[in-house]
Amino acid sequence: MTGLGDGIRLAGDLLRRSRWTAVLTGAGVSTESGLPDFRSTAAEGRLAGLWTGLDPTRVASVSAFARDPDAFYRFYRQRLSHLADAKPNAAHRAIAELEVLGFVQLVITQNVDRLHQEAGSRDVVEIHGNLREARCQSCGSIMPIGVMVRQLDAGTHPQCAGCGGMLRPNIVLFEEVLPVEAYRRAADACLRCEVLLVVGSSLEVYPAAGLPRLAKERRAKIVIVNREPTACDPLADLLLRGQAGEILPAIVEAARRAATPPRPDCAPSV
Numbered sequence: 001m002t003g004l005g006d007g008i009r010l011a012g013d014l015l016r017r018s019r020w021t022a023v024l025t026g027a028g029v030s031t032e033s034g035l036p037d038f039r040s041t042a043a044e045g046r047l048a049g050l051w052t053g054l055d056p057t058r059v060a061s062v063s064a065f066a067r068d069p070d071a072f073y074r075f076y077r078q079r080l081s082h083l084a085d086a087k088p089n090a091a092h093r094a095i096a097e098l099e100v101l102g103f104v105q106l107v108i109t110q111n112v113d114r115l116h117q118e119a120g121s122r123d124v125v126e127i128h129g130n131l132r133e134a135r136c137q138s139c140g141s142i143m144p145i146g147v148m149v150r151q152l153d154a155g156t157h158p159q160c161a162g163c164g165g166m167l168r169p170n171i172v173l174f175e176e177v178l179p180v181e182a183y184r185r186a187a188d189a190c191l192r193c194e195v196l197l198v199v200g201s202s203l204e205v206y207p208a209a210g211l212p213r214l215a216k217e218r219r220a221k222i223v224i225v226n227r228e229p230t231a232c233d234p235l236a237d238l239l240l241r242g243q244a245g246e247i248l249p250a251i252v253e254a255a256r257r258a259a260t261p262p263r264p265d266c267a268p269s270v
């Protein structure tokens, strides 16, 4: 059995050898920024996941938006309040640094918080959209989320100034398909990567949970950093169990120091 220290050294070595590495992140990469994930139970000072005692299909689905917009908007207004004060943590910063150092080529995230971009990651694919923008349900116009929030805080259902349609966050709701172009880039990255580093995801929700399988079928090495077991642990070449904000900075240091020389021939971004 590999200890955490040895595992971190191995991860650093894998990243240094790899010619093309993708990172796939989930809600767990942002819990150390004070944002709850979806499925964790409250324990030892941890935040309870958003779906604790709440049925996501009643507040975060297309049918919920149509059936009970008040409950839908209440849920997202609360999430936006959490987001207002959230700052990138050590894990986001480490992932951005791996990109600057040439050890990571693309970040695929299920998160809608934009913290990877705030931390400095440049190439980020958001497969579940983002909560910093609102979208008109009728004409598809995109605008800053503040437009939606101001109307909500004034006590009205937010409407599009152009067509009068209802505004909603520009994210993927339950019962919706993933944005085609974002998913294509994510899948292409998994088909070409030599290492897929997965951070802070239970890997229970498809199609995102299918990405590590895709990468594994093409013989990529799968490294999973998570504080609990995930649905894809049997696929992993390396499992690093613990806090992302501690493990990721240690991986950066290990990659810098690894004995293997870096590959000079990093392929261009997909």
Ligand code: NAD
Pocket (backbone or CB within 6 Å): 025, 026, 027, 028, 029, 031, 032, 037, 038, 039, 040, 049, 056, 060, 110, 111, 128, 171, 172, 173, 174, 199, 200, 201, 202, 203, 204, 205, 225, 226, 227, 228, 229, 230, 242, 243, 244, 245
């Ligand atoms: P998740 O809550 O299912 O899993 C998070 C994982 O991160 C857990 O296994 C947890 O143990 C781990 N973790 C938590 N903090 C950590 C830390 N500091 N360090 C290391 N690991 C940590 O979240 P997910 O995997 O991102 O799941 C994808 C989610 O996307 C689904 O749960 C789905 O509900 C959600 N989703 C939401 C919307 C929406 O809000 N409308 C839309 C689409 C998908």
